[in-house]
Amino acid sequence: MKHLSMEQILERIYLSEQFDEMRITRDQVHEMFREHLLFSHTPELGRKVNAIHDAFIQRTIELAEHMLEDEGYGKPPVPYAFILFGSGGRSEQTLWSDQDNGLIYGESAEHLEEYVEAYFIKLVDCILQGLDALGYPPCEGNVISSNKQWRKPITGYTGMMLGWLQEPDWENVRYLLIMADMRCIYGSQDLVDQLKGAFLTYVQEHPGILNQLLSNTLHHKISLGIFGQLITERYGEDAGGFDIKYGAYIPIVNGIRLLAIQAGITHSSTSQRIKLLKEGAFIPEQQANEWLQAFGVALRLRDLTPFQLENEMYTTRGKLGADQLTKEVKHELKQCLRSGIELQKYVKRSIVSHIEEKKVR
Incomplete structure (x- = not known):
């Protein structure tokens, strides 16, 4: 094979x-x-x-x-x-x-x-x-x-x-x-x-609906502490590990998806959404490139999470083990998370200003 x-x-x-x-x-x-x-x-x-x-x-x-x-x-x-x-x-x-x-x-x-x-x-x-x-x-x-x-x-x-x-x-x-x-x-x-x-x-x-979409979009926060430390799992079999799915990947996906909805983009792939947002001048090129890079890191690390077979089904908890968090992984993960935080801030500003602009018109 x-x-x-x-x-x-x-x-x-x-x-x-x-x-x-x-x-x-x-x-x-x-x-x-x-x-x-x-x-x-x-x-x-x-x-x-x-x-x-x-x-x-x-x-x-x-x-x-x-x-x-x-x-x-x-x-x-x-x-x-x-x-x-x-x-x-x-x-x-x-x-x-x-x-x-x-x-x-x-x-x-x-x-x-x-x-x-x-x-x-x-x-x-x-x-x-x-x-x-x-x-x-x-x-x-x-x-x-x-x-x-x-x-x-x-x-x-x-x-x-x-x-x-x-x-x-x-x-x-x-x-x-x-x-x-x-x-x-x-x-x-x-x-x-x-x-x-x-x-x-x-x-x-009805641009006002973006307010409700925003609240849900920002529900999952980036798992980076105020002092720049990774927020890792505290208990259970994943203790010391990192929830790459909900701490990095999902917040980035959610933020980009809302910007795509705001821009009227129909494509569903996150990387394609970023590229189309950049090409349509909906977001600055530098930020688009940073978010593409951060998303690539989140995707790669998500693919490395341990999996198990349960009742013949392939499953994963979406978490990197503590042993996988090497110095190099922590460094690139922190860069990814910092970009994710900037993305969430950008999304909030973009939606709020978009709704205000529509009200004025």
Whole structure:
């Protein structure tokens, strides 16, 4: 397996006819890439990991469609989009990411609503069985297509989203920010574009909503103390370690996402959002470059967190062990965190001044 090229790995995935067959490939690929990440992490390696995740998920959906056809349910009655949220939506998955997904489907003039809904319930059941067999644990927050909230027709999704925008309490804003990272991994890109377009149009027309989005965005603070020291874990098996996911990665992701929403950028990848913000002159070039560098450090260190197999599922607590915090790692981590703090300050200033400017107009 170590000598297989990306093309050969992807070919093996797309030629798979069984979920168990793909699981064998995933276990082998996991070991191969884990070894590479330990010794020579590069952005290109991260892109390859995400391309492989995409291939596993896409082939799982294709096999699920074939299973339903074989059982006599026919082909999908209407166009649909299988969407990823979270790190999958941003194309930032680690080797051990969980499932954050949903399904949007179109309206039908030929079939009863109940028939269409029943088809997609069965399809999602098959897809999630496959992802389960591949070792992807379900989202702990139940943001998953088996939950009816995240499996709706486009009109249902649009209505739900507008309801959240009009009543932006903490939970609704959390859902809106989850939706802002959605990416179509299979099916109709048009359905996803419609939904993203409606979201960004509402924000442009009602800039006051950015205040609520800001509060949630700044919820996770950068884990750097006022004297420039790392804020490490105090108790438990991770004592002395560092929460790279919530202490560095998530605060940076959240800040950039809100700037992208403010600017009307539809792309969901954090690095692409930074580049588009820079190209559109929404942020100064120097800051964009600093944030790209900080984000790269957060991504790399997040990829190095220890993982475990629990009930055949790949999981991680998202924390660097105390033994991983070498002098060099601490130095670059602190630089990353200082950039993250500046980013959070910048986001707050940008949103507040944007809303004030809109009021004057």
